[in-house]
Amino acid sequence: MPSNLERAKAVIDSRRENAELVAEKKRFELETVSPELKEINYRISRSGLDALKAIGAGSNGVNLIEQLAKQSLELQTKRTEILASLGLPADTLDVHYTCPVCEDTGVKDGHYCECLKALVKQFQFENLCSCAPAKDSTFANFTLDYYEGDARPRMEQIYNYCKNWAADFDKTSNSILMCGQTGLGKTHLSLAIANAVVAKGYNVIYSSAGNLLSKLEKEKFGRLKSDESPEDAVLSCDLLILDDLGTEFVTEFVRAAIYNIVNTRILSGLPTIINTNLLYDEIADKYDKRVYSRIIGDYTPLEFLGEDIRQIKA
């Protein structure tokens, strides 16, 4: 499987090739309509070649280069006039890149361009995101209508808390423990957070605990070949969201991995969101006692209330 970086480079290459193809096609079409334009395009490319030759000729070429530069400018002006006479803007024949900064090469001044980094992040997010409807779960389509009685004001408070938390997110944000029964909107709200934080340009990993831990276990035993270690990504991403903690099969590996993730991210000061149906003492029983005390000591608890939304909808 190609790495996220390789995938991102391939996307950027095809963007560039496509942009150049579109420009080439446009030029061909217009030259068919206007022989005058074809002539001037030919002279512009000739003058470019002449300039290259003149540069190769060294100091004797200086005057010639100046002359060619002047000529080239005149030709460009002439071309703009021809395009205007066809009712077309001056940049019609330019290549329109998706990223004008790096002209779809992925590199700017010897460094990876932001457009490439953004793609890598996006792939990282998609790879580790175990839930398909990520894009469908937003703050805008979360409804409080399903909550009644005491649940309603509590959930309104939680909704506002999550929305503000996402809006104010940075790498020093606090961690959150979302608890409560199944079907109360924990997954929806944490996906809404993930979407909002990704949109701010942060690196987010969202995964069910079971899925993530089995990926880590495969990596540990060398069955997963990749030049990016999922464990590094999990420990160092800007925001980690672990959905459904407690539904995975708990082994010694899982116990150690959960402790490592929780502990390392607290020590690095990086925010984590954990969703669970477990009660506090179940967390203490199921995992390393230190996981429990870390979470209780460091995470802001949000206790969801209400009736199972999926059952109400059904």
Ligand SMILES: [Zn+2]
């Ligand atoms: Zn770029």
